[in-house]
Amino acid sequence: MSNPRLEEIYRLMFDRFGPQRWWPGDSRIEIMVGAVLTQNTNWSNVEKAINNLKAAGILDLEGLEQTPAPMLAELIRPSGYYNIKAGRLKNLIHYIVRQHGDLDTFFSLDTTDLREELISVKGIGPETCDSILLYAADRPVFVIDAYTHRMLSRHQLIWEEDGYYEMQELFTGNLNADRRLFNEYHALIVRLGKDFCRKKKPACEKCPLRADLEEYGIELNREKF
DNA sequence: TGCCAGGCCGGGT
DNA sequence: ACCCGGCATGGC
Numbered sequence A: 001m002s003n004p005r006l007e008e009i010y011r012l013m014f015d016r017f018g019p020q021r022w023w024p025g026d027s028r029i030e031i032m033v034g035a036v037l038t039q040n041t042n043w044s045n046v047e048k049a050i051n052n053l054k055a056a057g058i059l060d061l062e063g064l065e066q067t068p069a070p071m072l073a074e075l076i077r078p079s080g081y082y083n084i085k086a087g088r089l090k091n092l093i094h095y096i097v098r099q100h101g102d103l104d105t106f107f108s109l110d111t112t113d114l115r116e117e118l119i120s121v122k123g124i125g126p127e128t129c130d131s132i133l134l135y136a137a138d139r140p141v142f143v144i145d146a147y148t149h150r151m152l153s154r155h156q157l158i159w160e161e162d163g164y165y166e167m168q169e170l171f172t173g174n175l176n177a178d179r180r181l182f183n184e185y186h187a188l189i190v191r192l193g194k195d196f197c198r199k200k201k202p203a204c205e206k207c208p209l210r211a212d213l214e215e216y217g218i219e220l221n222r223e224k225f
Numbered sequence B: 001t002g003c004c005a006g007g008c009c010g011g012g013t
Numbered sequence C: 001a002c003c004c005g006g007c008a009t010g011g012c
Helices: A004-017 A028-037 A043-055 A061-066 A069-075 A082-100 A111-120 A126-136 A146-154 A164-172 A179-196 A210-215
Strands: none
Touching: A004 A179, A004 A210, A028 A043, A028 A061, A028 A082, A028 A126, A043 A069, A061 A082, A069 A082, A082 A111, A111 A126, A126 A164, A126 A179, A146 A164, A146 A179
16 A cells, blocks of 8 residues: 555544445345445345345346346346336346356456446446455455545545546555455444435544544535535 | 435436 | 536435
8 A cells, every 4th residue: 555544544434344345145146136235225225125135036147137127127126227227227237148158257357347247237336346356356446435425525535526437546546456454444444334424414523543543634524424 | 204325317407 | 617406215
């Protein structure tokens, strides 16, 4: 790591929360499905949806490919946006099956091609794409999300108006391309965010990262959060 | 009880 | 290139 603040922030989070062991989910297909279902959605709702898919015995490439979208929608209902997400899952599964046949073949692509293909699928944006790359395909890709944006802008490591790729560049340009570090770092940001960096009722006063703010003389300004 | 959660798309400026 | 409305359930 060459940016001391990114290192310090990581250390503070790791000391506070310990290893997160992400992604929650044990198969690559489950991780991919979870990545789509968790779009703007609480993870507890996603779990219910995934459990429904498991109970129906269709949480694999074949099962998801064969299940009609309306039936899929009903099964994933608890995750919200269920009609939209059923379509997005079908888009993703269909693309892989038609273009590559199976997951091993698909995941044998190099990271650049894999990313390009994933993000070409309707319903797979930058975060969902990178989550799949990092957590399902084990590639050293840093995932950015709403919590990351709040944390970075709060700590004045980016501009408020900066976008996905500017934030991603901050991490990838200052950290070793280590997929285990990227995995843990992002998971810790989410872990921290759930307790201290929610959109409403943030708990900046009790946030473990306050030490970083104080060290750099950044004042708490809760108006922006 | 209203408001938010680990986004993304499409149409309008 | 942005900006915005729409998509929807479950939990606090």
